[in-house]
Every structure is written in structure tokens, then in C-alpha cells.
Amino acid sequence: MIEIKNLSKTFSLSKQQKKEMGPEFKGSTIDAVKNVNFVCQPGRVFTLLGPNGAGKTTVLRMIATILKPSKGSIHVCGLDTVTQGMAVRKKLGFLTGSTGLYDRLTPDETIKYFGRLNGMEEPLIEKRKKELFDLLGINDFAHRRVGKFSTGMKQKVSIARTMIHDPQVVVFDEPTSGLDVIAAKSIIELIRDCRKQGKTVILSTHIMSEVNMLADDFAIMHRGDLIYNGLFDDFKNAMREKTLEDEFIRIASEHDKSFA
Amino acid sequence: MKNIFTIFRKELKDITRDRRTLMIMLVIPLFVYPAIFVGISKYMTKQSQDAGQEILRLGIVNNGNEKNFEQFIAAMPNVKSISIVDTSLGKQLILSDSIDAAYFFPAGYDSALAKLEPTDFQFFYTSTNNEFEVGFINNLNSVYQQNLVKTKLAEVHISETILEPAKSISRNLASTREQIGSIVGGILPYFFIIFCMIGCMYPAIDLAAGEKERGSLETLLVSSASRFEIYMGKLLTVSLSGFLSAIASIIGLIISGQMVGSDAGGGEDSIQISSLLSGIIEPKTILLLLAILLPLNIFFAAVTLMLSIYARSFKEAQSMITPLMIFIVFPSIFGMLPGVKLDYTTAFIPILNVSLGSKEIISGNVSIGPLLVTYLTLIAYAAIALIVSVRFFNNEKNILRG
Numbered sequence: 001m002i003e004i005k006n007l008s009k010t011f012s013l014s015k016q017q018k019k020e021m022g023p024e025f026k027g028s029t030i031d032a033v034k035n036v037n038f039v040c041q042p043g044r045v046f047t048l049l050g051p052n053g054a055g056k057t058t059v060l061r062m063i064a065t066i067l068k069p070s071k072g073s074i075h076v077c078g079l080d081t082v083t084q085g086m087a088v089r090k091k092l093g094f095l096t097g098s099t100g101l102y103d104r105l106t107p108d109e110t111i112k113y114f115g116r117l118n119g120m121e122e123p124l125i126e127k128r129k130k131e132l133f134d135l136l137g138i139n140d141f142a143h144r145r146v147g148k149f150s151t152g153m154k155q156k157v158s159i160a161r162t163m164i165h166d167p168q169v170v171v172f173d174e175p176t177s178g179l180d181v182i183a184a185k186s187i188i189e190l191i192r193d194c195r196k197q198g199k200t201v202i203l204s205t206h207i208m209s210e211v212n213m214l215a216d217d218f219a220i221m222h223r224g225d226l227i228y229n230g231l232f233d234d235f236k237n238a239m240r241e242k243t244l245e246d247e248f249i250r251i252a253s254e255h256d257k258s259f260a
Numbered sequence: 261m262k263n264i265f266t267i268f269r270k271e272l273k274d275i276t277r278d279r280r281t282l283m284i285m286l287v288i289p290l291f292v293y294p295a296i297f298v299g300i301s302k303y304m305t306k307q308s309q310d311a312g313q314e315i316l317r318l319g320i321v322n323n324g325n326e327k328n329f330e331q332f333i334a335a336m337p338n339v340k341s342i343s344i345v346d347t348s349l350g351k352q353l354i355l356s357d358s359i360d361a362a363y364f365f366p367a368g369y370d371s372a373l374a375k376l377e378p379t380d381f382q383f384f385y386t387s388t389n390n391e392f393e394v395g396f397i398n399n400l401n402s403v404y405q406q407n408l409v410k411t412k413l414a415e416v417h418i419s420e421t422i423l424e425p426a427k428s429i430s431r432n433l434a435s436t437r438e439q440i441g442s443i444v445g446g447i448l449p450y451f452f453i454i455f456c457m458i459g460c461m462y463p464a465i466d467l468a469a470g471e472k473e474r475g476s477l478e479t480l481l482v483s484s485a486s487r488f489e490i491y492m493g494k495l496l497t498v499s500l501s502g503f504l505s506a507i508a509s510i511i512g513l514i515i516s517g518q519m520v521g522s523d524a525g526g527g528e529d530s531i532q533i534s535s536l537l538s539g540i541i542e543p544k545t546i547l548l549l550l551a552i553l554l555p556l557n558i559f560f561a562a563v564t565l566m567l568s569i570y571a572r573s574f575k576e577a578q579s580m581i582t583p584l585m586i587f588i589v590f591p592s593i594f595g596m597l598p599g600v601k602l603d604y605t606t607a608f609i610p611i612l613n614v615s616l617g618s619k620e621i622i623s624g625n626v627s628i629g630p631l632l633v634t635y636l637t638l639i640a641y642a643a644i645a646l647i648v649s650v651r652f653f654n655n656e657k658n659i660l661r662g
Contacts, residue, residue: 094482098475117483
């Protein structure tokens, strides 16, 4: 389970970043996430929808202990991400659209490396690696270097790396961006499997079809604010527009008006 | 601790599978010294041999009825002379490389000499000539002048000793190693320092900025390894890479020594270079050199990793780290200058202290106090760089800058 309470993140801006914000921007900091609250339950997919720059990745990075919250708290399986970071990471898997693999290592070496870093014993690494390689069909290229793999092959290795330590919580940060249809489908399957296995899943995306396919719980982020949080079915039932895209645009526009 | 070793092992495997890194880290340092020493030795031997066989071509414009010079030249082996009508033709022949030098004896030269009146002769040459030719001509003039003086003294019945009542005889107490070491000792540390830096530079860029750019750093940060463990694993790899470069260059020196020493056709120069190298290739010298290069490598590794983790991309890291070479090359070159010595002041200046310390170690003339201060200073600088670099790595602003 992930519990997020009053979460905020403020970044101080460099001179260059201030310049990039335009002449009307006067401050020296930017609030990337503002007082966000939500809970992700085991066995459910919590989907975080929002445009680029909404603050989704910042929230996920704080959950993954890469960033520290400026205010508020995050508990993963009851563990505080700030004071118990290492214990949190042992329970966490993190998958992004960029496969982030080492070109000069083989899948076998990559998986063993991350297994060891996650504190697993060698026999357990071997057992788990075999299960994942069989499931994902990696055995044929397990001892070839990753550098020349297709995106689909790389994504399979990336999934195996994320799941090697059988994490209870899996964070997906726009996992299908830049992937072809086949590779993207394998990610969708993985998310469904995680739900079936009772894992807590948080998925950040701006692809509406993925939300439709996967969301149990649903939240919309816009300009650092959480502007909707509830059951996806409730959201669909309350929609004023015909499509999810149009409804999302309507809600975002209303939120924009509150800034004007 | 286990994670540091796991990361170190993986990073080492990763960089040693990269041909470009291997080339920079091991192959180039291994071959630079053999190329320099064997090349210099062969070149000098060839120059000496050529000089022995070379014929010096002289043109003489003798308007002054000078007989001594022509007789003197005729007796010289490897010298051919021709008579020339005037100096302008002589100059033309030199510029067209038909002769190496032209002598001009003015009218009345012989009579002035006979009367012991002041007179002069001119010789024309180009200073860009082969240095052996220039040396030969200078030597020729000197011997000719001495012969003239002897002849004139004999004519007036004065002993030659009047010219040098007391001879000064110099006895250089410096060993051959010290003498040659003081000359070439400066260039060896320069390469050691440069190799250490280059050996650290590429892996540091690849393991920090490269990993950031490829997106693998984020996944590594989400593993159970702490940031300190990740940093230390990378630092050890980068330091080892720089250290291996230094070791490769020392192995290159050993190979040079053996190659130059076994060169049967080598002359005096080869023997001197071989003697210098065999002096350096003593276990004590190598250990002292490695001990000075170890903290230097940690210092370089910490600084390059710090800049690399700050950079947004591989390219930006390269453009940030490459200018550092100026700060390394300048003190290294300064250390080569004659008269700059390791003392209690220079021992505190980073890079310069390594350059001077290594120079002393190579020439076998070590001042214990300043060298000890150098070691301590380097350890202190390495520790400071390490602490700052760890803090830098722990700062989320730097690590996720992109």
C-alpha cells in the first residue's frame, strides 16, 4: 500500500531555468507538487493521469525515494520513504519508458546485478531469473549483449529487472512511451499480472486508452495539483463529455481558469 | 560494503568491454614510452651515424691569399671545399643547398695576420641547417683559430701555457641517473599525470553523465543500494582505471628500457637512456611512484565524477571536464622547468607537487621531508575532493539535473 499525505515538492530554480520560464515569472522557486493526498491499495491499479509537467513524475520519484518531499509524507507498506528509504526500495519496482539498460551487459548479467543490489541470495536470484526469463521469453538472448537488441527485447529485460526481487509495490512511470505496439502490450500484460498477484500498482500516463484498460482508482494531476481522486468507474459515470479525452480537457481548462 | 563491491565489479566489467576505454586506459599509456624512448634512441643513433658519414661542403672566397685555412681544410676528413668567385655566389649556393657554408677572406687578410694586425674573416651559413652541420662548422672555426694562435705564439717564441696558466678541470659528482634524470625526469611525470587524468576522465563521464543520459541511473537509484554505495562503487572503478593507466605507462617504461638496452647497434645515447630507465625500474622507485599516483588518482576520480554527475549529458560532461586539462598540464609543464624544485612550499601545490616529487623519485635524489609533505597533501586533497564529491552526489538537484 502507498499512503500519501499533504505531499508537496518545491524546486529552486537556476538562473537559466528562470529565463526559460519567461519574463512574467517572478519567483525563484516552483511548486511542482502541491498538497497531494491519495492512497494506492494492494491488488488495484492506481492511475495518475496528467499532461506533461503536471507533477506526475515528481510524485513517483518521491515514492521511489529518488526525491525527498518538501512537505508531507509518503508511506510504502507502512515504511516512511525519508527515514526508511532503503527498506522502501527493497519493496519497490520502478519501470519507465526508457529501458535504462547497460548496453555492454547481457540480460543474464543485468538481472543478477539488480538481484544482488536488492540483497537477494544467489540461489533465489537464479530461481527467480529462470521464472522471469521463461515467462518473458528471454532465454534465447539471455547471454547476448543488450546493445543491439530491439526495443521490444530491451523492454522485456527491463521488466525482468524491475520484477527480479518480486516487489510488493510497482511504480510505472509512462512505461509505454516510445514503445511499439507489441512492446507496449507486454507492459499492459505485466500491469494486469501485478494486479492479479495482489501487488500495489501506481501507473502514471497521459495515454487515455491505457487508463480505460487498466484503471481501478483514478487521479488527475494538473499544474502540481491533484484535481480529481476517486474510483475510475465513478469518474466515467459522472463524465459530462462523451470521451475521456474531452472530459480531461474540460476539467483541466476549469482548473486553468482558477489560476487566471 | 557488499553493494559497493557489486557495483564496482559491474562497472569494471562494463568499462573493460568498451574498446574505446581500453584503448585510452591501457593501450596508449603502454605504447607511449616505448615510442618515445626507442624513437629518440634510434633517431640519435642515426643522427650520429649520419654525421660520421656526412660530407661538409664548403665554399671559399679567398681574396686575402689565406693558405693556412685551405691546408687545414684539406687535412680534414669529411670536408670538401671549392673556390668561389665572390660572396654573393656563395650565398646563392648555400640557399640552394649546393654547399653548407661559405668562407670569405678579405683582401689583405694574409698580410694583416703576418703583421699581427687585427683582421677578420666571415663565414655564411643558415642557422636552420642540420645541427650537426652547424656544430661541425663551429668546431672547425674554433680549431682553425686555435691553430692560428699556436702558430703566432710559436713565431714570437711564447709558450701556449700563457693562454691558460691554470686549467680548470670539472668533476661532476652527479650519477649518470641523476644527470639524465634531471633532464628527462620532467617529461616522465608529465605523462604519468596526463595518463592518470585521461584514465579517469572517460570512465567518469561514462559512469555518471552517460548513465544519466541512458536513463539507467534512475533505476540504479531505486535499487536497495544507498547513494553512498553507488558513488563509492563508481569512484573505485574510475580510480582504478586511472591507476591502471599509470601502471600501463610504467610497464611501457620497463619495455622501453629492455628494448633500448637490447639495441646492439645503439650508441652512447642508447646506453645513457638504457641506464636511466634501468635506474627507474627499481622496485623502490616504482613503489614510490605508485604511492604518489594513488592519491592523485582518487583526487582526479572524485573531481571528474563530481562534474560528470552534474552534467546533463555525455557531451556536456566532456565539455566540462576537458578544460580541466589546462589546470593539469600547466603545473605539470612548470614542474619540468630547470630550477623548480620540490620544497616545503611547492609540496602544497597540487599537480606541481606530483610533477616535482616524481621527478625527484626518477632522478633518485629524494628529499624525504618535502616528499612526505607531498604525500600528506595529496591524501588531504583526495579526501577533500571525495567529501565534496559525495555531497554533490547526494544532492538530488545535481543527480537529476537534466
